[in-house]
Amino acid sequence: MSFDIEQIKAKFNISNHNLLYKYLKFKTKSVDRDSKARRSLGNIYALKVLIEDFLEDKVNGSSFSELLERQKKKPFGSKIQNHPLDNRLNDEFRRKFGVKEEMLPVQGLIVDKKKYRKISSSLISDKTEDPIKLAKFVDETIESFITTLNGKQTDFLNKIENLKTKESYDELLEYCLNSNSDARLFEIFAYVVLEIHYSKKNISITIDNKKTSHKLSLHKTGRTNANDGGIDYVLKPLGRFFQVTETLDFKKYFLDFTKLNRFPITFVIKVEDNPKEVLKLIKRNAQNTFSNDVINTYMNLFEEVITSLTLREYFKNLIKEKKQIAFKKNLIQNYKLEYGYFD
Numbered sequence: 001m002s003f004d005i006e007q008i009k010a011k012f013n014i015s016n017h018n019l020l021y022k023y024l025k026f027k028t029k030s031v032d033r034d035s036k037a038r039r040s041l042g043n044i045y046a047l048k049v050l051i052e053d054f055l056e057d058k059v060n061g062s063s064f065s066e067l068l069e070r071q072k073k074k075p076f077g078s079k080i081q082n083h084p085l086d087n088r089l090n091d092e093f094r095r096k097f098g099v100k101e102e103m104l105p106v107q108g109l110i111v112d113k114k115k116y117r118k119i120s121s122s123l124i125s126d127k128t129e130d131p132i133k134l135a136k137f138v139d140e141t142i143e144s145f146i147t148t149l150n151g152k153q154t155d156f157l158n159k160i161e162n163l164k165t166k167e168s169y170d171e172l173l174e175y176c177l178n179s180n181s182d183a184r185l186f187e188i189f190a191y192v193v194l195e196i197h198y199s200k201k202n203i204s205i206t207i208d209n210k211k212t213s214h215k216l217s218l219h220k221t222g223r224t225n226a227n228d229g230g231i232d233y234v235l236k237p238l239g240r241f242f243q244v245t246e247t248l249d250f251k252k253y254f255l256d257f258t259k260l261n262r263f264p265i266t267f268v269i270k271v272e273d274n275p276k277e278v279l280k281l282i283k284r285n286a287q288n289t290f291s292n293d294v295i296n297t298y299m300n301l302f303e304e305v306i307t308s309l310t311l312r313e314y315f316k317n318l319i320k321e322k323k324q325i326a327f328k329k330n331l332i333q334n335y336k337l338e339y340g341y342f343d
Contacts, residue, residue: 003148012137046084061118275305
């Protein structure tokens with residue numbers, strides 16, 4: 001089953017100018033091509049539970065705690081927090097459409113001294129003479145989106161399980177590094193490849209004339225949407241910080257260094273460029289904004305740049321070294337962890 005919001009829109013005869021249609025079109029684009037659209041389900045599920053109440057004719061909606069509990073029971077929803085119902089859904093709607101308060105999706109009220117939330121009556125009546133039909137459109141769109149996500153993730157796990165030939169591994173490599181692949185998939189793939197790469201290396205540390213040998217080990221700090229301060233991996237025992245990104249905007253890098261009190265960072269960047277060329281580009285783009293002294297200060301904080309080209313080389317090495325079993329096992333485990341299979 002493929003997701004097609006336009007087909008669902010036509011089924012319910014929803015206007016192209018309807019705000020809920022526009023919002024869902026924006027939020028569900030990650031199911032197809034947009035690699036920068038991470039699959040954050042918090043706001044979508046907040047909207048879903050409010051719509052469910054409307055369809056069940058709950059005039060006052062439901063209590064905040066009940067709505068949150070229902071979100072958590074949905075696929076991949078166990079880690080959802082209170083923020084979408086509190087303010088994030090409304091904030092995103094306000095930023096995107098600049099609407100007045102009465103058109104914001106989450107409307108708050110007090111019932112029996114408890115916080116309740118319900119869908120905006122103005123929003124559910126936007127550009128339609130049949131609010132029930134609009135609510136059914138929203139509900140079916142979100143259900144179809146989640147079903148499609150489930151199917152794609154199952155397909156990918158099957159793809160990993162069936163890796164056998166050189167061609168199948170090459171195909172997986174291209175799938176994960178493709179410019180349109182999901183951002184989280186790239187971060188997972190990069191971690192697994194780098195974890196195997198560093199696990200082959202040893203270092204010696206001398207403290208008080210006592211020399212000890214250590215294997216390098218790479219660790220994820222959390223899920224890709226976690227509030228981890230922007231650090232995605234940590235390399236022990238060196239204490240190197242890694243961050244995964246897709247942008248080449250120098251302002252993003254300089255800000256990240258500032259957030260960490262100018263602590264060096266290794267960046268893993270989803271671009272098909274040589275790391276040295278990436279650094280040259282970042283430095284060149286910063287020259288119209290900062291002085292040479294400031295630029296040099298920040299450029300010296302790039303501990304290393306790893307690009308898709310680097311990952312290609314490391315991936316080919318692990319195949320040559322017959323690390324396929326470890327690669328498959330780690331990729332499946334980290335993929336399932338990221339997408340909530342163990343929740």
